[in-house]
Amino acid sequence: MPLLKAEPAGSVKSLEELFAIAAAMEREAAERYGEIAGRMRREGNSALAEVFERLSADEKGHLAGVVHWSQETKGQAPDPARIRWELPETFDDEGAATTDPQLLSVYRALSMAVRNEERAFAFWSYVAARAESPEIREAAETMAHEELGHVSILRRERRNAFHAERRRPDTARDDGPVSFADLERRLAELLDPLVARAGPRDSGRLAVFADEARRYAQELDRSPIALPEGMPRGTPPDDPVTLAEFLTDLYLEAGDILRDEVALEQVQALAGSAIARLAWLRADLPELKKT
Numbered sequence: 001m002p003l004l005k006a007e008p009a010g011s012v013k014s015l016e017e018l019f020a021i022a023a024a025m026e027r028e029a030a031e032r033y034g035e036i037a038g039r040m041r042r043e044g045n046s047a048l049a050e051v052f053e054r055l056s057a058d059e060k061g062h063l064a065g066v067v068h069w070s071q072e073t074k075g076q077a078p079d080p081a082r083i084r085w086e087l088p089e090t091f092d093d094e095g096a097a098t099t100d101p102q103l104l105s106v107y108r109a110l111s112m113a114v115r116n117e118e119r120a121f122a123f124w125s126y127v128a129a130r131a132e133s134p135e136i137r138e139a140a141e142t143m144a145h146e147e148l149g150h151v152s153i154l155r156r157e158r159r160n161a162f163h164a165e166r167r168r169p170d171t172a173r174d175d176g177p178v179s180f181a182d183l184e185r186r187l188a189e190l191l192d193p194l195v196a197r198a199g200p201r202d203s204g205r206l207a208v209f210a211d212e213a214r215r216y217a218q219e220l221d222r223s224p225i226a227l228p229e230g231m232p233r234g235t236p237p238d239d240p241v242t243l244a245e246f247l248t249d250l251y252l253e254a255g256d257i258l259r260d261e262v263a264l265e266q267v268q269a270l271a272g273s274a275i276a277r278l279a280w281l282r283a284d285l286p287e288l289k290k291t
Contacts, residue, residue, distance in 0.1 A: 008123065010085030011130050016078075018127070018139050019070035021087060023078035025120060026066060029091050030059035033113075036096050045101040051109045052096075062146075090119040110158035111245065114151060121147035155249055162246065180227065180270075181220035183247050188213035190240040202284060209277055216270060225254055225267055244281050248274040 012018045037052035070078045094112045096104060124144035131137035191210040195203050227250065237243045251271035258264040 008085070008088050008126055011132065012127050012136055012140065013084070013132070014082070015135060015139055016070075016074055017082045017084065018136060018143075019066060019074070019078040020080055020082040022066045022143055023063060023070070024080060024083060024087065025090055025123075026059050026063035029116065030056050030063060032091055032093055032097075033059060036093060039097065040101055043101045045104070047106065048101060048104055048109060051106050055109075055113050058150075062150075088123065090123050091116050092119075106161040106164075107158060107242075110154055110161055114154045114158060117147050117150045117154060121151060155253075159249065159253075178227070179220065180225050180247075180250070181217040183243065183250075184213045184217040184220065187240060187243050187247065188217070190238070190243065194240070205280065209281070212273070212277070216273075219266075223263075223266065225258075225263055227254070241278075241281050244274065244278045248278045 012021065033052045033056035037049050037056055040046070040049035040052060067077050070076065092112070092115070094115075096109065096112060121144050124140050124147060128137050128140035128144060131140055188210045191206055191213065195206045195210060198206055237246060248271065251267055251274050254267045255264060255271055258267060
């Protein structure tokens with residue numbers, strides 16, 4: 001279960017418990033996003049304050065939906081006392097609560113929100129897979145489906161934020177069209193210098209990722225895959241983690257819209273590799289870049 005830091009410590013035994021867990025998760029997210037929004041306001045970053053305020057409002061809306069579902073199904077609001085075990089961590093602000101607002105961006109804020117929704121999806125998928133009754137499985141599957149819908153919406157907003165940031169006068173460039181092959185080549189170029197700087201434990205893995213990216217670029221030159229509509233043109237991001245995450249999203253988006261079976265199989269394989277690559281880079285590369 002790679003999206004969660006730890007497996008749930010127990011299983012859901014009743015709908016009342018499921019509603020209580022869902023409400024607790026949504027309430028925590030709403031409160032944490034609200035706290036970050038308040039900090040952004042106090043420190044003068046109104047653009048980010050508005051992003052986190054909207055995220056908080058969205059989570060409050062999700063909470064209201066859970067409360068309504070509980071009342072409609074069981075005749076009462078979710079009761080926190082129904083939770084019998086410690087829940088796994090599904091919300092992570094990734095330092096947004098303490099990072100200098102000048103180092104944050106709308107793209108990064110939405111990226112964090114995407115990952116939180118992905119963890120919630122993983123949690124409910126786990127609950128559904130281990131449900132002991134059909135009604136709990138169906139309810140957990142409904143929650144997982146809703147979280148996946150939130151992921152889709154946030155990913156779309158994150159892409160829009162990326163496009164907007166790339167169009168800013170201080171960052172916009174027009175160096176010609178960008179393709180999947182160009183992006184993989186650029187990732188290899190960004191990883192190459194880090195191989196020499198990494199220790200023995202990490203240098204081998206980085207070298208594999210760099211070589212893998214070059215191989216994918218060559219494959220994509222031979223069998224190009226059309227980029228999803230709206231892809232920005234110009235120089236790719238200069239941060240390897242941002243670029244790896246951007247590539248992952250693009251592969252997943254392309255997989256959603258492709259109809260050609262050969263191209264779909266190709267992009268699905270690339271998406272699987274990109275997800276594994278991103279997980280490692282996201283976890284380990286920040287520390288390597290400090291050295």
